[in-house]
Amino acid sequence: MKFSFSQQEVIDLRNKNILVSAAAGSGKTTVLVERIIRLIINEKEDIDKFLIVTFTNAAANGMKQKIHKALIKELQSGENKAHLVKQLNLLNRSSISTIHAFCIDIVRKNFHVIGIDPNFRIGDTNEVEILLQEAIDDILEKYYEERPEGFIHLVEGFTGNRGDGELNEIIKDIYKFSLSFPEPLKWLYESVEMLSMHGDELENSKWMNAVRESLTLQLDGAEEMLTSAIGLCREDDGPSVYEEALSEDLNNLSNLKMLLRSDFRGFIRHAHGVVFPALKALRGEAKEATDPEKQEEAKSLREEYKKIISNIKKMIPNRELSEFVHDINYMYPPMHALYNIISELDALFKIRKMEKAIADFNDVEHYALHILRQEDIGERYKNKFKYIFIDEYQDSNSLQEELISTIKRENNMFMVGDVKQSIYRFRLSDP
Numbered sequence: 001m002k003f004s005f006s007q008q009e010v011i012d013l014r015n016k017n018i019l020v021s022a023a024a025g026s027g028k029t030t031v032l033v034e035r036i037i038r039l040i041i042n043e044k045e046d047i048d049k050f051l052i053v054t055f056t057n058a059a060a061n062g063m064k065q066k067i068h069k070a071l072i073k074e075l076q077s078g079e080n081k082a083h084l085v086k087q088l089n090l091l092n093r094s095s096i097s098t099i100h101a102f103c104i105d106i107v108r109k110n111f112h113v114i115g116i117d118p119n120f121r122i123g124d125t126n127e128v129e130i131l132l133q134e135a136i137d138d139i140l141e142k143y144y145e146e147r148p149e150g151f152i153h154l155v156e157g158f159t160g161n162r163g164d165g166e167l168n169e170i171i172k173d174i175y176k177f178s179l180s181f182p183e184p185l186k187w188l189y190e191s192v193e194m195l196s197m198h199g200d201e202l203e204n205s206k207w208m209n210a211v212r213e214s215l216t217l218q219l220d221g222a223e224e225m226l227t228s229a230i231g232l233c234r235e236d237d238g239p240s241v242y243e244e245a246l247s248e249d250l251n252n253l254s255n256l257k258m259l260l261r262s263d264f265r266g267f268i269r270h271a272h273g274v275v276f277p278a279l280k281a282l283r284g285e286a287k288e289a290t291d292p293e294k295q296e297e298a299k300s301l302r303e304e305y306k307k308i309i310s311n312i313k314k315m316i317p318n319r320e321l322s323e324f325v326h327d328i329n330y331m332y333p334p335m336h337a338l339y340n341i342i343s344e345l346d347a348l349f350k351i352r353k354m355e356k357a358i359a360d361f362n363d364v365e366h367y368a369l370h371i372l373r374q375e376d377i378g379e380r381y382k383n384k385f386k387y388i389f390i391d392e393y394q395d396s397n398s399l400q401e402e403l404i405s406t407i408k409r410e411n412n413m414f415m416v417g418d419v420k421q422s423i424y425r426f427r428l429s430d431p
Contacts, residue, residue, distance in 0.1 A: 011035045017413040028416035029391055037070045040087055047087050049386040052096040055395045060097050099400050100361050103368035110371045123358035135349045150333035175342050179362040182402040185343055192339045195332040199325045219257050222308040226250045229301040237291040239298050241280040248277050265321055272318040276306055365399055372406040381407040393417030
């Protein structure tokens with residue numbers, strides 16, 4: 001296969017951490033495989049010094065087959081026979097697998113570190129779900145009996161007339177969501193504590209930073225639409241009479257962006273006070289000189305801008321910051337109760353699984369991280385793998401990122417991916 005200049009450059013580049021981000025079908029995985037093959041053939045590297053992570057078993061098997069095929073082809077050329085035969089023998093024992101298979105291997109070889117039964121098995125999905133539901137039921141029964149502070153508020157806010165099924169699902173979803181972090185309960189606790197604040201803390205809080213970031217993206221998009229529409233107006237056959245209204249829109253937008261950075265209350269007032277001036281009608285010679293398609297495109301772009309501003313008004317009501325703080329603080333007691341429930345659930349669920357000598361995929365990732373954080377073990381794996389390759393990097397979450405960080409070297413990472421292709425967003429992938 002003939003590679004492009006940029007592909008060949010990536011294949012040949014050495015002694016650097018490399019992230020290849022490209023669209024679907026651009027040959028990212030092919031480049032990754034070729035890089036592996038060149039390291040083995042040209043630089044006489046051993047395949048058992050490579051950690052190659054994929055996100056499906058099928059992809060892992062496919063990668064092994066491609067490497068096997070390339071080694072056989074090279075072997076037939078008659079050069080480096082001893083080295084190539086050695087690589088073929090090592091291939092089936094090489095670390096080319098999903099992240100879960102890699103973690104299971106770590107846990108099985110170091111089970112004593114975490115005190116798990118060496119004969120543990122990965123539980124069937126239904127079996128694990130039943131254990132989780134039983135643990136939730138037991139925890140909730142206890143809370144209904146004890147009625148601790150915040151719990152009744154939680155129940156009243158998240159249950160209907162037909163039972164606590166909705167609360168059950170919230171507990172389950174947040175618990176599973178938290179497991180994608182290296183320290184699930186720490187992350188959850190810190191998230192809940194953000195709900196306890198004084199009035200003057202909101203402006204510089206993580207809440208406000210997240211809101212500003214989201215609004216900035218929306219306003220930037222609106223600005224691009226207005227700028228494009230004004231550009232159409234200035235073309236010889238464009239709808240020039242629309243420019244006055246569009247320029248007024250752009251001025252309003254500029255004021256909004258300035259206020260968003262410096263005065264959030266002012267931003268809210270200004271956003272709710274935005275009016276959309278009417279576009280002047282096209283008549284006579286101006287109408288005849290205007291391309292109808294450009295006219296419609298300019299109007300369409302302006303409508304998209306108007307939708308963005310209208311959505312911002314719906315998302316952020318015209319209220320004082322102190323009222324937002326009151327609402328945030330109002331949620332603290334029930335969310336703290338929710339944290340306590342999930343904390344107890346985590347402990348009970350682990351005990352139930354331990355009793356049956358089973359683990360789920362979240363368990364093995366967390367067990368593996370705990371093991372690799374032992375300095376001697378982490379160092380052993382770091383020394384073992386001279387190169388680390390990650391395919392479909394966009395599907396990695398923060399826990400998996402932390403796992404790899406315990407064994408990576410300063411410049412031995414090669415990752416390929418495309419954020420638009422992410423298929424594991426439910427698992428909190430965060431490329």
